[in-house]
Amino acid sequence: MKTKIFATLVLATIALGIIGYSYACWNGGIQINCYRKCDLAFTSVKTWDNEIEKDVATVNAYITCDKDTIKVTITNAYPCYTAYINYTIKNIGKYPIQFTSVTIINEHPEALEITTTNHTGTVLCACQTITGTTTVHTLQPARENWQYEFQIKIAAKCKPKGYPRTIGFWKNQFAPYLGKPGKPQIPAQTLEDYLDQITAQSSVFNFTGTRKQKFQQALAILEMPRRPTMLDKLKAQLLALWLNYVAGWTEGYTLNGMTAWQIIQGSENAINNGLTGKYEYWKNLCDQFNNLGET
Amino acid sequence: MNKQILAAFTLLLFALAITGYAYSHWRETVQIQGTAQIAKLEIIIQDYQTTLDSQISQDNHTLNLKGTITQNQPLLTSITIQNNGTTPATITHTITTNNTDLWNTYFTYSQNLTEPYELPAENIVTVLQNITLTDDQLEPFTIEVTVTYTATFQSWTDTITIKYTLTYQEGGT
Numbered sequence: 001m002k003t004k005i006f007a008t009l010v011l012a013t014i015a016l017g018i019i020g021y022s023y024a025c026w027n028g029g030i031q032i033n034c035y036r037k038c039d040l041a042f043t044s045v046k047t048w049d050n051e052i053e054k055d056v057a058t059v060n061a062y063i064t065c066d067k068d069t070i071k072v073t074i075t076n077a078y079p080c081y082t083a084y085i086n087y088t089i090k091n092i093g094k095y096p097i098q099f100t101s102v103t104i105i106n107e108h109p110e111a112l113e114i115t116t117t118n119h120t121g122t123v124l125c126a127c128q129t130i131t132g133t134t135t136v137h138t139l140q141p142a143r144e145n146w147q148y149e150f151q152i153k154i155a156a157k158c159k160p161k162g163y164p165r166t167i168g169f170w171k172n173q174f175a176p177y178l179g180k181p182g183k184p185q186i187p188a189q190t191l192e193d194y195l196d197q198i199t200a201q202s203s204v205f206n207f208t209g210t211r212k213q214k215f216q217q218a219l220a221i222l223e224m225p226r227r228p229t230m231l232d233k234l235k236a237q238l239l240a241l242w243l244n245y246v247a248g249w250t251e252g253y254t255l256n257g258m259t260a261w262q263i264i265q266g267s268e269n270a271i272n273n274g275l276t277g278k279y280e281y282w283k284n285l286c287d288q289f290n291n292l293g294e295t
Numbered sequence: 296m297n298k299q300i301l302a303a304f305t306l307l308l309f310a311l312a313i314t315g316y317a318y319s320h321w322r323e324t325v326q327i328q329g330t331a332q333i334a335k336l337e338i339i340i341q342d343y344q345t346t347l348d349s350q351i352s353q354d355n356h357t358l359n360l361k362g363t364i365t366q367n368q369p370l371l372t373s374i375t376i377q378n379n380g381t382t383p384a385t386i387t388h389t390i391t392t393n394n395t396d397l398w399n400t401y402f403t404y405s406q407n408l409t410e411p412y413e414l415p416a417e418n419i420v421t422v423l424q425n426i427t428l429t430d431d432q433l434e435p436f437t438i439e440v441t442v443t444y445t446a447t448f449q450s451w452t453d454t455i456t457i458k459y460t461l462t463y464q465e466g467g468t
Contacts, residue, residue, distance in 0.1 A: 040323050056382050057334065072329035076381050079449050089325060097323075112331055134327055140450055145335035145381075152327040 038158030039093040041067035043129065050082040059083035059136075077138040085134040089154070091124040096293065098123045098159040098252055105151040111142040116152050123159060123252035125292055162249045163293025164260070167222055167240040174219040178212065186247075191215065197246045198239070204268050205239060230279040231271065237286035238267045244290060255289045263289055334381045336451040338444065341377035341419055346370070347459070357456045364461045370426040374457060376444060378414045384446035384453070386412040386420070393439045401430045402440075414446070428463060437462045 047059045057076040064071060074083050091097050099119035106114045117132030124130055134152060142148070173191055176182040184191075188211065195207040195214045205221075207214040221239050224232045241260055244250050250260035258266075267282040269275070339355035347362035347370070364370055378384045387410045392398040408422045424442065440459040445452055 038323070040325050042325060054383060068323075068325050070327045072327060074329065074331040076334040077331050078334045078382060078451070083331075085327065085329075087327070100322075111333075116327075136329065136331060138331065138333065142333050144333055144451065146333045148331045148333070150329045150331070152329075153324050154326065155322065155324045157322050 038095050038097055039091075040097060040124075040156055041090055041092045042070055042087055043067075043090045044088040045070050046086045047072070048084050048086075050080075050084075057081045057083075059085070061085050061087075072134075072136075074136060077136075077142070079138055079140045079142060081138045083136045085136070086131065087134070088129050088131045089119075089124070090129045091126050093158070094126055096123050096125045096159040096163050097156045099154060099156045101153075101155045103153040103155070105153065107150075108148045111139055111146075112148050112150060113137040113139055114150055114152070119154060121252050123163075124156075125163075125253075159252075162247075162251065164244040164249050164253060164290050165240070165293060166290050167236055167287075170240050170243050171219065171222045174215045174222070177215050178219060188215075194243055194246045198242045201246075202242060202264075202268065204235065204271050205242065230276070230283065234267060234271065234279045234283040234286070237283050237290060238264065238271075240290045241267075241286045249293070250289070253289070253292050255285060255292065258285070260289055334448075336382050336384060336446060336448045337378075337380040337453050338384055338386070338414070338446040338455055339377050339379045340374060340455050340457075342373075342375035342421075344373035347372070356454070357458065359458045359460070361460045362462070364426070364428050364463055366428050366430065368427070370461070372424045372426075372457070373421060374424065374444075375419055375421045376414070376455065377419045378416050378446070380446075380448075380453070381416050382448045382451075383416060384414045384448055386410070386414055386444055386446050388442060388444045391441045391443070394436070397436065397438055398440065401428055401433065403427045403429055424457070426459065426461075433463060433465070435462075435464050 042063045045061045045063055047061045049057065049059050051057065057074065057078060059072065059074045061070050061072040063069070070085070070087055072083075072085055074081075077083070099122050101120055102116060102118050104114050104116060106112055114134065114136050116134040119130060119132060122130060132154075136150070172182050173184045173186050176184045177188050177191070192211045192214060195218055198205050199207045207217050209217075218239065222236050224236050228236075241250070241264055245260045245264060253260065255263065263282070263285045267286055270278040270282050340351060340358050341355070343349065343351070343358055345360055347360040349361075350359045351357070358374070360372065362370075376386065386408070388406070388408065390398075390404065403426075405425045406422050408420065412420060414420055422444075426440070438459075438461050440461065442457040442459070443454050444456075445454045
């Protein structure tokens with residue numbers, strides 16, 4: 001009897017463990033076996049100050065062994081002295097990471113004025129880096145022969161969902177609803193909503209008719225003719241980018257300093273004005289943006 | 296025994312159940328931890344040489360000198376100023392007295408410090424003050440003369456003070 005109870009408990013334990021693990025995997029953020037973790041690390045730090053003639057104060061900084069912390073030491077500061085700390089953060093994990101907040105903890109704002117780059121909302125794809133600068137300005141009321149401490153917390157979360165998807169992903173969403181093999185991840189109603197939103201906002205795409213007809217039109221654009229022109233290629237990538245955009249999967253991403261919306265506008269402008277010489281340029285931008293989540 | 300096993304497994308179940316949830320909500324905070332050490336500006340009277348009666352304050356910021364003065368006999372006082380702070384100090388001086396007419400008319404004052412004087416941190420400078428009474432047709436008097444050295448760095452200042460109380464007695468020595 002005891003053995004049965006024991007066995008039941010062991011099985012229940014394993015079952016629940018698997019449930020927790022599965023949920024974590026499904027949710028994308030597990031750190032142990034579901035691919036490589038989400039992780040951030042400081043990779044470089046540089047300091048300088050506003051002293052020109054006299055070298056009275058100094059600022060030094062280093063990254064701790066765990067790469068999660070920069071320790072800054074400002075010595076011999078005085079009113080008007082300003083120290084600058086320039087740092088680089090790298091996404092050393094597999095998934096995109098989104099910065100959720102930047103908090104400055106400064107209990108003596110009358111003595112130190114601290115400003116720092118606000119990364120909130122920025123998404124950092126795998127292996128990407130981002131730089132920021134923290135400025136520490138010593139104010140007049142700073143107390144002589146005293147020591148002040150400050151802290152800046154840069155919080156981030158793993159962003160396994162919501163990254164731009166490739167043209168292939170979108171083809172695989174429409175195709176199964178048109179009788180082709182495959183298992184879509186997005187419900188048909190959602191896909192139709194996306195196409196309707198694109199129709200309402202785009203000056204290039206216009207999806208009409210029944211759901212099936214809309215899907216056929218979209219898939220035809222994504223699949224392109226057998227011998228596609230540059231315009232066909234641009235339209236295919238542009239539609240994928242539109243789909244990413246209306247799905248909300250381009251938020252926080254930029255490419256060459258441009259948002260998805262700016263690239264969409266540029267691409268549609270090129271098409272509407274027949275700027276054939278620019279088709280490849282915009283096609284490449286759309287393509288690269290759609291692949292941001294794959295890096 | 297059974298209860299213990301049951302309790303242990305129950306705890307284990309909860310632990311495992313929340314592990315997956317916790318992992319799926321990955322969060323990380325990188326941080327910049329800083330310490331700002333503020334400098335200090337301070338000058339003190341490190342040493343002095345005088346023939347007058349002297350008394351120095353505990354903080355070495357004020358030196359009181361008291362005695363008699365005789366005509367045409369220079370009163371020499373040597374003051375060693377130390378920059379006891381961590382910043383350079385720019386030093387200047389001022390003289391005040393309780394009898395300006397008498398001071399301006401019958402006294403000469405000189406010192407060997409070229410102003411403004413830049414005194415680096417932890418360094419010293421020795422100033423030789425020379426006060427001379429130039430007239431011998433005076434009634435007895437007592438005059439107070441205050442020589443103040445001010446150190447400046449940015450908006451910070453610090454001072455040291457030499458307070459002379461000098462008495463002239465007709466025909467005195």
